[in-house]
Amino acid sequence: MPGEAESAARHPAAARGRRRAFGYGAAAAVCAVFIVVLGVTNPPRDEGVSTDRLGPDTGETVTEYLDRARDSLTGPDNSDRWALVSFTDYETAAALPGRADGTRVSQALYQVPLPRVATPLVSVQVPGSAAALSRSGDDAAWWLADRRRYSAEGTRGAQILDVSIARLRAGCACSPGVVVRAPLPALRELAGRPGIRAVEALPADAVAARYAVAPLLPDTADPIQPRPDDGPVPAG
Structure with missing residues (x-):
């Protein structure tokens, strides 16, 4: 594991310290489900207060992000981290319960993968139970169905919501990741498990609900950019 000085030399973005992302208005919350638009959460407005951020930056390569995520797990302290x-x-x-076994999952993330279609990323707040985590896909579909009521028929946005809702209700493989809370040793162990691509931790003093989330999607290509939205929307 590289030292802090070596890591800073190899990764200038990491050397700048804690990354910040500014809030964008009030959060919409229904049944403890929160929408994430273009990878940026919408925390309650608090002028002048910024939030931490989890996930790759636009323009960053996958390798750069994986290295930065690995560096975030270094340190001797044993305090819990988001x-x-x-x-x-x-x-x-x-x-999902098996993927994060042994750690407390606070959010389940969902984004229906469609070729060259920008589908919404949804974060479902889950209590500490495997049953709640297992039904979180249905919760995500319910939230999108409520949002769908405000979309005009025949528009591209409505079509994207329709196919996303249908696939989530059908139990699709649509979760790119989860947010957990655990100490660094547990996070390092989790990062080494099969099926886990990256684990990125926030500083120990990060505040709950004061951080944005944009997971590294399994089908993300270099350099990391917003998902293109110029492909046809499938019927279902």
Whole structure:
């Protein structure tokens, strides 16, 4: 594991210290489900207060992000950290308890993968139970169905929501990751498990609900950019 000085020399972005992302208005919350638009959460407005951020930066390469995520797990302290766990492949809701076994999952992330279609990323807040985590895909579909009521028929946005809802209700493999809370030793162990592509931890003093999340999607290509939205929307 490289030292802090070596890491700073190899990764200038990491050397700048804690990364910040500014909030964008009030969060929409229904049944403890929060929408994430273009990878940026919408925390309650608090002028002048910024939030931490988990996930790769636009323009960063996958290798750069993987190195930076690995560096975030270094340190001797044993305090709990909020951390983003990104999977190597999209997972079903039923598979999530096994993927994060031994750690407290606070959010299950969902984004239906469609070629060259920008589908919404949804973060579902989950209590500490495997049953709640296993049904989080249905919760994500419910949230999108509520949002769908405000979309005009026949528009591209409505079509994207329709196919996303249908696939989530069918139990699709649509979860790119989860957010957990655990001490660094547990996070390092989690990062070494099969099926886990990256684990990135926030500093120990990061505040709950004061961080944005944008997971490393399994099908992300270099350099990391927003998902293109110029492909046809499938019927279902």
